[in-house]
Amino acid sequence: MNTTTYSLSERYEVAFNQIHDALKKQLKSRSDRFTSLVHSGRHHKIISTYQDELFQYAKLRNALVHEKTELGYYIAEPHPEVVERIEKIARVLHSPNYALTIATKEVIFFHLEDRIEDVISAIKACNYSQYPVYEGNRCLGLLTAKSIVKWLAERMMGSIVDLSDVKIQDVFEVEKRPPLTFQARTSTIFDVEECFEHYHQQKLDIEAVIITENGRDDETPLGIVTAWDLIEIDYTSD
Structure with a gap:
């Protein structure tokens, strides 16, 4: 993705959704709720490492998405460091390393x-x-x-x-x-x-x-x- 084309909020939402999709793919959980997936996957080192951050990212995502008043409008822009961090986690979760x-x-x-x-x-x-x-x-x-x-x-x-x-x-x-x-x-x-x-x-x-x-x-x-x-x-x- 060309990150210069998208706002920080859009990049944040895309990365969050990528993490959500990765968790649903990797974990065999009865629930597909984001926080439930994070909790059920805590036996994975990769998820437990980022667990606290993922819970915080879920709160921020809810605030950004659920309080939209029109398309393409977000109530706030996340800090660039936060966006870069969640994008890194999305990459790690979306393409986990081979066991070898x-x-x-x-x-x-x-x-x-x-x-x-x-x-x-x-x-x-x-x-x-x-x-x-x-x-x-x-x-x-x-x-x-x-x-x-x-x-x-x-x-x-x-x-x-x-x-x-x-x-x-x-x-x-x-x-x-x-x-x-x-x-x-x-x-x-x-x-x-x-x-x-x-x-x-x-x-x-x-x-x-x-x-x-x-x-x-x-x-x-x-x-x-x-x-x-x-x-x-x-x-x-x-």
């Missing part, structure tokens, strides 16, 4: 028949704490550093643990695995947050979302997104 932009992309994965020593070496070299485990072409779940430590602690004899004949399968199948979910390469951060929220509402936890080409468990992992990755997103930076 925040994912760990150098995914190291193993197969059930691999040695547990290989996983421990990867932990030392890469400092990752989660590794997808495959049986054939199908991903079965994540092997975590925490589960390895627990397995070792339960089997230590003095200060020595013999790992020479231990396979990943020996460690992987002992502990109950949390649910695992997959998303396609085209998934957005919104989509991944909805996955975490879906399981949370069922009182279940997932350790991560694995990104593959088409969101199938028989495809090579392209990235892993954890709950911590979502927390770390900073929408306040330009």
Whole structure:
């Protein structure tokens, strides 16, 4: 949009409507009221970051629109800084980043028949704490550093643990695995947050979302997104 052609009020109203449309598209809410959508979407980092501002923008929009006395006439003009700010939020909400932009992309994965020593070496070299485990072409779940430590602690004899004949399968199948979910390469951060929220509402936890080409468990992992990755997103930076 050529912002020099429109008044500040017109730009403000357009940006507000773009945000409203984006919220309706992204959120599965029973209500399409703007404030209800903002409230219901607060589990999304992108919405919670701007929540207070969005509530204030709704009040200003109501004042500008509902108190019109004729077409093209507004009772006041918002400050340019306010208009630029709401336009920025509209851009962020209307085109959320792909989940891969925040994912760990150098995914190291193993197969059930691999040695547990290989996983421990990867932990030392890469400092990752989660590794997808495959049986054939199908991903079965994540092997975590925490589960390895627990397995070792339960089997230590003095200060020595013999790992020479231990396979990943020996460690992987002992502990109950949390649910695992997959998303396609085209998934957005919104989509991944909805996955975490879906399981949370069922009182279940997932350790991560694995990104593959088409969101199938028989495809090579392209990235892993954890709950911590979502927390770390900073929408306040330009």
